[in-house]
Amino acid sequence: MADSKFASLLQLPARLFFSALSTFLSFLRPYFPHVLPVLVCLSFVPLLLFLSASAGWIVWRNVAVGWQAPLYLQYGDGVPPYAQETLPPLVAQQRYDFSLQFQVPNVDTTYALGNFMTTLTLSTRSNKTLASIRRPTIAIPPRVSFYSRTPAVIDITVPLLTAFAPGSKHVVATVEIGRRDNWKSLGNEQGREVSVVSASLRGVVVHHGIRGLVTRLPLLSALVSSIVFLIISSVIVGVCVLPLTFRHAAAQPPEPEAEFAKVEIKPLPAISSSSSDDSESIEEKPLVPRRRSRPSSRTGIIKTEDMSTTILPPATPQATPLRRRRSKIVDPVSSDSSDS
Template identity: 70%
Template sequence: MSDSKSTPLVQLPARLLSSALSAFFAFLRPYFPHILPLVVCLSLVPLLLLLSASAGWVVWRNAAVGWKAPLYLQYGDGVPPYAQMALPPLVSQQRYDVFLHLQVPNLEGTYALGNFMTTLTLSSRSNKTIASIRRPTIVTPPRVPFYSRAPSVIDVKVPLLTEFTPGARLVIANVEVGRRDNWKAVGSGEGREVSVISASLNGIVVHHGIRGLITRLPLLSALISSIIFLVITSLIVGVCVLPLMLRQAAPPYTEPEPHFAQVDIKPLPTISSSSSEDSEDVEEKPLVPARRSRPSSRTEIKIEDAPSTTLASSGSQTVRRRRSTLADSDLSSDSSES
């Protein structure tokens, strides 16, 4: 018994909640046509903000930046020191200045080597050659002020490519440093190789056009791109949703009632007795037709009816004249004479 009595008490809050929700929706039902477009617009605001932020991130992520790829030269293979590596992802249509940076020891033997060659070959992942170039290089002793000590390491910069456009995102570089004759004419004729402490292949972005503005100010460019994307998408959503709101807000069309112009009806003028008597006199006077010439014996005589005339006084009713009987009397007199 206790369970059966407690069950309605448990269901009571649910019933109250459902009735409250039904009453709330019944109260808002007349306003749904006006509130629904506004709710749709507000629900699209987070999506628009997310898309705008994504657009700015894409611009910032794809902005070209300088890069540096370390090289690990290989020695002792019977050829000049060489290295092969994949460059960082590049912007295919961006211009770069590419150069080789070497750190060599500050020794007399390094200066005695004289000129040596630096070869760079860039190829795609499909082993298609994009660019290939060779540049001569020589190491010279640095100028050191008298009050300072000579450095133990010398930096050598070898320019290779100027305003180079890779045309591909993933590029593989092959670098070769040294002479292929191994400097056999140096010293006693033994082969030698250039000593390199560290080497790296560097790329510097060339600022040009709109890409140059983006590469100079990547964060500001991303922010401007987000704002422009947000404005454009907001205008598109407004153009799509605003007509729905205006259609719901416009009053229903009602057909206008026909408008009839008021006409003043004036009473007809009364007919005087004198005018009526004149009309009767005119009516009583018969119209005498002209006597016709005597026809032949076999010719039939056609008598036309006298035309009826309508006499109307000003505003009075029309009066028709009756057929005259004079035509019958003329016909009888003609027959008697014959």
């Protein structure tokens, strides 16, 4: 008994909730045809806001930005120092300025090297070459003022590519610094290499067209894209959903009329004897067939017949005694009787 009372107490809030819900729905039932379109549109609002925010985030996330990839040069392989590095994800159609920045020691042996070459090769992961370029470089001692200290290293920047669109998102860069003959033709024909303290490949975004506007103002571009997406999606929902909901509301059957129109049925008039006599007389009248009009063969004029007239039979004459003429032939029997 105690368990049953406890279970009934637990079910009481649910019963009260469902009863209140049914009362509320019964109260709103007459207003459903007008409230239903509004509820349907309001149900799409959170989804549209989420999609619009996602569109703005995608635009902001994919805006092209500058990058810098460190290079670790390899020495002692019989070739000039080189490095191979996978660049950060790029925007395929965005233009970049590629340049190499490295530091060399500020010593006399560096200046004695003279000119050397810097090579850059861009390729895809499938080893397809996108671009290859070589630029000459030379180390020049920096200018030192009276009150400044002499730097220990020299910064050298070599511009390689200008306004280049890679055409691929994943790019592998191969950089080579030095001369391929290792300066063996100079001095005692001893091989030499460029001493590099650190090196990095840098890419700067080139602002061009609409992409340049987006790259200059990434946050504003994301906000504008979210608003535009929200407006377009709201118009699409309004054009596609609202007519369906209003059509459903207008398709409800109309209320039946309270009173029907009363039709007064009048009795047919009685048929009199005179009318029956007239009908019999009409039936007894002979029918005269109409003549068909034939076109005249001579004149070519079509003769039309006048209105049909009913010819009544001639009136019956009064009964008059008929007179019979005597025949001139004499009957032999009558003659004999007369002679006797």
